[in-house]
Amino acid sequence: MATVSDTLQDSPVNTSGSTDSLRKNYDHTEIEPRIRQLWQENDIYRWNPDDNGRPKWFVQSMFPYPSGDLHIGHWFAFSGGDAAARFKRMEGYNVLHPQGFDAFGLPAENAAIRGNVHPKLWTYDNIANMRRQFELMGNSYDWSRQIITCDPEYYKWNQYFFLKFLESGIAYRSDGAVNWCPEDQTTLANEQVKDGKCERCETVVVKRNMPQWYFAITKYADEMLDMSGIEWPEKVIVSQENWIGRSEGVNIRFDISEYGLDTKSIGTFTTRIDTVFGVTFVVLAPEHPLVDELTQPDHKPVVDEYVAAAARETEIERTSAVREKTGVPTGAYCINPLNNERVPILVGDYVLATYGTGAVMGVPAHDERDFEFAKKCNLPIRVVVAPEDWDGDELEAAYIAPGVQVNSGDFDGLPSQDGMEAISDAIEANGWGERVVTYHMRDWLISRQRYWGTPIPVIYCDDCGTVPVPYEDLPVELPADAAFKPSGRSPLTEHEGFLNAPCPNCGGPGKRETDTMDTFMDSSWYHMRYLSPQDDANPFDPEVAASWAPVDQYTGGMEHAVMHLLYSRFFNRALRDMGYVDFDEPYVHLFSHGTLTTDVGKISKRSNPLAPDPLVQEYGADTLRCYLMFLGPWDKGGAWTESGINGIRRWLHRVWDVCLRDHRELTGDDATADSVLDMASHNATKRVIEDMRSYKYNTAIASLMTYVNHLNEAWDNGGVSPELWRDSIRRLLLHLAPLAPHIAEELWLRNGWEFSVHQQLLPEWDESKLTVDTVNIVVQVNGRVRDTISVPVDAGEKEIAAAALASPGALRHTQDKHIRREIYVPGRLFNIVV
RNA sequence: GGGGGAGUGGCGGAAUGGUAGACGCGCAUGCCUUAGGAGCAUGUGGCUGCGGCCGUGCGGGUUCGAAUCCCGCCUCCCCCA
Numbered sequence: 001m002a003t004v005s006d007t008l009q010d011s012p013v014n015t016s017g018s019t020d021s022l023r024k025n026y027d028h029t030e031i032e033p034r035i036r037q038l039w040q041e042n043d044i045y046r047w048n049p050d051d052n053g054r055p056k057w058f059v060q061s062m063f064p065y066p067s068g069d070l071h072i073g074h075w076f077a078f079s080g081g082d083a084a085a086r087f088k089r090m091e092g093y094n095v096l097h098p099q100g101f102d103a104f105g106l107p108a109e110n111a112a113i114r115g116n117v118h119p120k121l122w123t124y125d126n127i128a129n130m131r132r133q134f135e136l137m138g139n140s141y142d143w144s145r146q147i148i149t150c151d152p153e154y155y156k157w158n159q160y161f162f163l164k165f166l167e168s169g170i171a172y173r174s175d176g177a178v179n180w181c182p183e184d185q186t187t188l189a190n191e192q193v194k195d196g197k198c199e200r201c202e203t204v205v206v207k208r209n210m211p212q213w214y215f216a217i218t219k220y221a222d223e224m225l226d227m228s229g230i231e232w233p234e235k236v237i238v239s240q241e242n243w244i245g246r247s248e249g250v251n252i253r254f255d256i257s258e259y260g261l262d263t264k265s266i267g268t269f270t271t272r273i274d275t276v277f278g279v280t281f282v283v284l285a286p287e288h289p290l291v292d293e294l295t296q297p298d299h300k301p302v303v304d305e306y307v308a309a310a311a312r313e314t315e316i317e318r319t320s321a322v323r324e325k326t327g328v329p330t331g332a333y334c335i336n337p338l339n340n341e342r343v344p345i346l347v348g349d350y351v352l353a354t355y356g357t358g359a360v361m362g363v364p365a366h367d368e369r370d371f372e373f374a375k376k377c378n379l380p381i382r383v384v385v386a387p388e389d390w391d392g393d394e395l396e397a398a399y400i401a402p403g404v405q406v407n408s409g410d411f412d413g414l415p416s417q418d419g420m421e422a423i424s425d426a427i428e429a430n431g432w433g434e435r436v437v438t439y440h441m442r443d444w445l446i447s448r449q450r451y452w453g454t455p456i457p458v459i460y461c462d463d464c465g466t467v468p469v470p471y472e473d474l475p476v477e478l479p480a481d482a483a484f485k486p487s488g489r490s491p492l493t494e495h496e497g498f499l500n501a502p503c504p505n506c507g508g509p510g511k512r513e514t515d516t517m518d519t520f521m522d523s524s525w526y527h528m529r530y531l532s533p534q535d536d537a538n539p540f541d542p543e544v545a546a547s548w549a550p551v552d553q554y555t556g557g558m559e560h561a562v563m564h565l566l567y568s569r570f571f572n573r574a575l576r577d578m579g580y581v582d583f584d585e586p587y588v589h590l591f592s593h594g595t596l597t598t599d600v601g602k603i604s605k606r607s608n609p610l611a612p613d614p615l616v617q618e619y620g621a622d623t624l625r626c627y628l629m630f631l632g633p634w635d636k637g638g639a640w641t642e643s644g645i646n647g648i649r650r651w652l653h654r655v656w657d658v659c660l661r662d663h664r665e666l667t668g669d670d671a672t673a674d675s676v677l678d679m680a681s682h683n684a685t686k687r688v689i690e691d692m693r694s695y696k697y698n699t700a701i702a703s704l705m706t707y708v709n710h711l712n713e714a715w716d717n718g719g720v721s722p723e724l725w726r727d728s729i730r731r732l733l734l735h736l737a738p739l740a741p742h743i744a745e746e747l748w749l750r751n752g753w754e755f756s757v758h759q760q761l762l763p764e765w766d767e768s769k770l771t772v773d774t775v776n777i778v779v780q781v782n783g784r785v786r787d788t789i790s791v792p793v794d795a796g797e798k799e800i801a802a803a804a805l806a807s808p809g810a811l812r813h814t815q816d817k818h819i820r821r822e823i824y825v826p827g828r829l830f831n832i833v834v
Numbered sequence: 835g836g837g838g839g840a841g842u843g844g845c846g847g848a849a850u851g852g853u854a855g856a857c858g859c860g861c862a863u864g865c866c867u868u869a870g871g872a873g874c875a876u877g878u879g880g881c882u883g884c885g886g887c888c889g890u891g892c893g894g895g896u897u898c899g900a901a902u903c904c905c906g907c908c909u910c911c912c913c914c915a
Contacts, residue, residue, distance in 0.1 A: 195915085235838055235913080242837065242914060368835085440915095561913075595912085630858070632847060636840085644846070644859045646871095651858080653873085699848070702857035709857095778853045783899035785853050812885075823898055829852055833898045 026656040028620025028742070035742045036138050044756050045140045047096045049531075049544055057093035058548055059085045060527055062556030062564070063100045063147075066126040067107060070133035072612050072628075072640055076596040079625040080634045080697060081555045082139040084591075086738035087692045088553075089140070090762045096548065097140055098530040100147035101127050104155070104519045106184055106200060109452040112484040119452040120480070123150055136616050137625070138741050140758065145533050149522035154529065155454040156475035157539040158521050161575075162457060163468050170216045170574050171446075173466065178445060180208040185488050186449040187212055189518060190442045191243070191563045199563075212447040213456060213515070217570045221246065221439045223584075224569055232590040233635070239561040240569075245440025247271050250424050251357065252433035254282055254334035254343075261293050266334055266345070269356035269438060272366060273427070274420040277408040278384035279336050280374065281344050281362040283327060286310035287353035294345060296331030303328055303347055310349040325350050325373040336361075337432040338423070339409060348373060356438065364398065371398035384408050385416045444567065446518045451482050451491040453516030461503035461510040470504050476512070490514040523564050524571035527551045527586060545581060554587040557595060565590070591695055594637020596628075615642075622740035623649045629697035629739060651705055652743055655736065658711050659729050659747040663722040670719025677720050678769055680710035681728045685765040688735045697739065704735055726751075731763050778829035779804045781813040789830075797824050804830040 039045065061081030064074055085097035108119035115122075127148060134141070147154055165171035179188045183203035187210070192199040221244050227237050250273040253265035266282060284291050286307040295303045306328045327348030334345055343362075350369060351360050364374030364381040374381050383395060385403040405411045405419040414422060427433045447456065455476045457469035469476055479498045482491045492498050492514035503510035525539070531548055532541035540549075550572075556564075565587070572586040615624050627648040631638040668674075684707035691700035711728060714720050729751060737744040737757045748757035771793055777800055779787040787809025791800055801822060804810055810832060817834035824830050 194913095238838065239913060245914095558912075630846085638846075641846085641859095647858045647860095650873090698846090699857080702848075705857055776853090780852085780899075783852090783897090788853075821898060823852095825852055825899095829899090831852080831898055 025660075026653055026743070028622065029617070031746045032136075032138065032621055032742045035745045036135065038745070039138075039756070039758075042756065044759060045097070045142050046144060047098075047142045048094065049096075049548060051094045052547075054092055054094040056096070056548055057088045057553070058096045058527075058551045059088060059553040060098065060530070060551050060555075062554070062560065063102050063523070063526065064130065065105060065107070066101045066103050066123055066130055068126040068129060069611055070130050070137075072615075073596045075137065075612050075624060076628045076637075077555070077557065077593055078134075078137060078139060079628050080593055080695065082137070082141075082741075083625075083629065083692070083697060083738040084553060084555065084695065086140050086741065086758060087762075089758065090734065090737065090760060092761055095140075096145075096530070097142060098145040098147075099134070099139070099141040099143070100145075100526065100530070101130070101149065102519065102523055102526075103127065103148045103150035104453045104516075104522055106186075106450060106452070109450055109484060112452075118480070119484075120150070123452075133613065136613070136621055138621050140741070145530050147526060147529050147533050149519070149526065150452070152475045152477050153536065155522070157525075157529070158454040158517060159457040159469070159474050159476060160471065160539060161525070161571075162454075162517070162521075163471065163474075164578055165215060165574065166458075166468055168574070168578055170219070171213060172216065173211055173213050175209065175211040177207045177209055178212055179205045181205055184450075187445060187447060189445045189520070189563075191444075191566065212445050213513075215444040215446055215570070215574075217444045217567070218439055218441055220570050220573045221441055223573060224566070229585045230588060230590065232587075233592050236558070236561045236565065236590060236592055240566055243441055243562040243566065246437060247439075248435070248437050249273065250427060250433055251436050252276065252337070252361070252427055254336060254361070256290075256294065256332070256334045256345075259294060259332065261290075263290060263293075266290060266359050267357045267433075268359045268361045269436065270361055270363075272363065272420075273423050274405065274416040275363040275366040275384055276336070276338050276361065276423060277405075277411075278363040278365045278382045279341075279343055279361045280364060280380045280382060281346055281377075282334055283346050283348040283351050283360050283362055283373070284330075285351040285353040285358040286347055286349055288347075288351075288358045290359075291330065291347055294330050294332040295347075299329060299331040303330055306347055306349075313349065325369060325376055327373060327377055329377075337427075337430065344379070346377065365395055366398055366400060368398045368400070371395075382407060385419075441566075444518075444570070446521060447515040448518055449488065449490045449515055451478070451484060451516065453519060454521060455492070455498075456513040456515055456517055458513045459501050459503055459510040460513065461505060461508060463508055464503050464505040467503055467505045467510065473504070478516075490516065492516075520564055520567045524567045525575070525586075527554075527568075528575075528581075539580075542580070549581060550583050550585060551587045553589045553591070555591045555593060558592045561592070591635070593634050596637055597639050615645075619645055619649055620652075620742075622743045623652055626652070626701055626740050630701045632698055634695050634697050651708065652740060654708055654712070655732070655740075656743065656747065658708060658715065659733065660750060661715060663725045663729075666715075666720055666722045666725055667718060668721030668723075670717075673714060673717055673719040674721055674724050677710065677714040677724060677728055679772065680707060680714070681731050682765040682769040683707075684710075684735065685731060685763050686767075686770065689762060689765070692738065700735075701739060704732070704739075707732060707735075733757055734760055734763055775827055777804065777827075779807050779810045780829055780831040781810055782833055783831060784813075786810050786813055793827075797826075800824065800830055805832065 061078055085095055089095045103123050108123045111117055111122045112119045149155065162171055179190065179193050181188055181198040181201065181203055183201045184198060188198060188205060193205050197204055225241060225244055225246060249269055249271035251267055251269050252273065253267050255265050257264045268282065291303065291307060325348065327346045330345045330347060332345045333342040335342055350373070351358065362370045362373065364370040364379065365383045366385055371381065381395065383390070384405065384407045385399065386406045387399050387403050402416045405414045405416055408419065411419045411422055424435055428435065455478060457474060457476045459467045459469060461467050479495050482495050484491055499512055499514060501510050501512050502508065528540040528545060528549060531544045532538070535541050568586045572581065573584060575581050576584060612624060623645065627645045630648060684703055687703040688700045691703065711732065730753065733744050733748050734757065741758065745757050749755060773793055774790050775793045776788050776790050778785055779789055787807040789803045789807050791803055801824065805814070814832060814834055819832060819834055821833040822830070823833070
């Protein structure tokens with residue numbers, strides 16, 4: 001068993017001075033496991049929630065799905081996250097850095113369908129393997145707080161929160177059109193449909209009508225638009241704003257009472273009520289319930305055929321901007337209440353039944369799609385908001401911008417922004433419609449017709465209706481012996497033992513809900529569970545939460561900009577309103593790292609598994625971590641290629657070499673050499689700390705490389721003092737520790753310093769040491785570099801001007817010329833304008 | 835169609851108004867070696883008459899000075915429809 005003293009015993013500081021034998025000693029295959037064991041035995045990454053002497057820092061990387069292998073993309077994500085945690089620890093914070101597994105989800109179940117292996121077995125095997133791979137990375141996780149979301153001890157609390165949501169009216173069941181993935185045989189939330197396809201398997205999603213459970217996320221839509229409490233990348237904020245998609249407008253009704261139907265009007269939603277006098281037609285979605293009733297007999301065959309054709313097309317096809325807008329008249333008319341005009345009603349497939357009211361008022365003069373549609377269908381185009389210099393001519397394209405109301409009755413002459421308000425007032429006063437706010441975001445559909453998820457804890461009773469499972473009966477556990485064949489219904493439906501349960505209310509026969517919850521339920525609050533993962537009385541310990549939540553720093557990929565990050569923000573607000581937490585936002589700072597790609601494409605759980613294990617074996621975890629962080633800016637991602645990794649390995653060899661030289665060989669008789677090295681040290685500290693704080697790992701490593709080059713130069717030139725050398729090596733290792741934790745620890749111990757380097761504070765830098773005695777000033781003539789001069793740092797402008805003007809390079813270009821101007825940028829350059 | 839980001843050597847990238855190409859890869863030459871796909875050292879944007887000239891996607895502009903700021907255009911990537 002290795003201990004700290006053993007390490008020192010086994011590997012004393014080498015005093016032979018022979019660099020050849022030293023170099024051979026950097027054997028990552030020996031060092032890395034031994035150092036990790038040392039960390040483990042001393043438990044240095046265990047979080048102590050009661051250590052209040054240091055400020056708290058809750059830092060978390062988005063937990064992985066246990067797909068089976070930790071691929072190189074995971075390494076890219078987690079190397080940076082771990083460096084951030086280690087750096088913060090060394091800045092003096094009490095750091096909580098946990099990790100876990102997002103363990104429910106379809107791949108496990110699909111594996112069961114394919115390979116006859118139980119999802120639970122598959123998942124836990126994968127977790128075991130990924131834990132082993134995580135160990136190879138040497139991350140500073142407190143594994144004692146690991147959570148696995150498919151453990152009943154975890155999902156019990158999903159069910160608990162579901163029941164709480166039910167009580168507070170946030171969870172509700174509703175029947176209606178939902179997104180259905182034919183491949184995965186389940187419904188999907190709107191957020192999980194990308195380009196009309198399933199986010200997971202890319203199958204085209206279809207609409208189905210079925211009763212499903214929802215969370216009322218839209219209740220928080222306005223509040224979630226307020227991002228003032230978070231420091232997140234702009235692109236994530238913008239994505240969420242767009243997804244929530246708040247728009248203010250007016251619902252206005254067009255009268256159809258002349259047809260004697262039950263429905264007396266067509267409701268339409270518009271954000272441009274200022275253009276209502278320009279309505280020359282109304283378009284219904286092909287699925288609109290009024291289509292059938294309103295279509296006049298002589299138009300029937302055409303309309304029926306059009307509706308049937310539209311049903312065969314997907315939403316993406318129908319709303320594609322490049323596609324020609326088509327439509328057919330119903331032969332019916334409706335009345336615009338503002339001007340009592342009769343306008344034709346058409347059916348057009350660019351209008352979707354699921355969006356707004358499923359009907360739009362057509363204003364061709366001021367809407368691009370309506371303009372195109374009117375041209376195509378030969379409908380009139382009437383200008384009602386005039387461009388500034390409008391001459392009364394026909395428009396060649398829709399005029400979208402604000403202008404002045406014309407052809408708008410009493411509202412003529414008003415600026416259209418004012419017209420918007422005045423017309424809205426008139427509509428509301430006359431009962432023709434009302435102002436409404438709509439959102440693009442829909443309520444969160446959480447039902448899934450799959451096995452491997454959290455059972456929704458309700459029982460349906462013929463007499464009592466929908467009855468929540470009592471809290472004391474939680475968790476409702478997944479039965480182990482389900483049949484995994486996709487049928488469009490949850491496998492649990494086929495499981496009699498699970499399905500039949502007595503009604504908790506009346507004791508009569510009841511049927512359990514057989515759908516399971518969307519797995520985004522699990523990740524919406526998992527950060528809170530890290531605070532007290534073993535608590536069996538509460539989802540999380542309120543006292544610990546009071547002082548430790550929210551998460552201070554969260555890192556993860558952009559793919560969760562909407563979905564996970566949106567759901568968590570909603571979930572936290574719901575928890576807040578139920579009194580569980582007293583803050584609004586779950587994740588204060590967010591950093592979105594980029595995507596690592598291969599030449600094949602994106603690395604993800606869906607493709608390109610590139611196993612890092614052989615790379616770790618060949619190069620070592622430290623080399624791989626540093627290489628990934630050196631590829632480019634962390635937030636930009638990059639293309640994976642193995643070429644170049646040798647550069648990092650060579651550099652770590654040089655680090656090894658320079659850190660094990662015997663400082664007693666140094667003479668210490670050159671004060672200038674000392675000040676040069678000291679400046680390099682302080683400069684490295686400044687640059688590395690500043691870069692690490694802003695996650696610029698690539699330039700932080702570059703600065704460390706430069707620093708090692710300086711150390712080598714200083715050694716070769718000789719003359720530096722042994723004390724300064726030791727101090728400089730110390731600095732190097734402290735800065736290296738977050739990025740290459742194993743080698744930094746090994747070299748730290750070999751130099752005789754106290755275990756562990758990861759429990760040290762970062763060195764500071766002294767600005768005054770960053771200035772030198774003489775400084776090189778660039779001499780320019782007309783902005784072009786002609787010479788450089790070396791002057792004392794405290795030289796005045798006059799002195800510098802004289803030296804610059806006298807420099808050979810400047811003289812060549814100023815001879816026989818008239819000097820018009822001289823520009824001096826202190827400490828940098830002197831520009832002569834001739 | 836809308837929103838966001840980016841275009842710099844052979845390559846990854848650095849520099850956000852002040853010496854373009856830090857740092858690294860690759861390449862070249864040399865040293866060491868029985869050998870090397872190892873290590874070390876030096877060099878490395880292009881052209882050159884050795885004075886310089888050209889050079890950060892393209893075209894214009896502002897400035898003493900622009901990769902950086904402004905206007906117009908082209909291309910690529912990501913997100914949303």
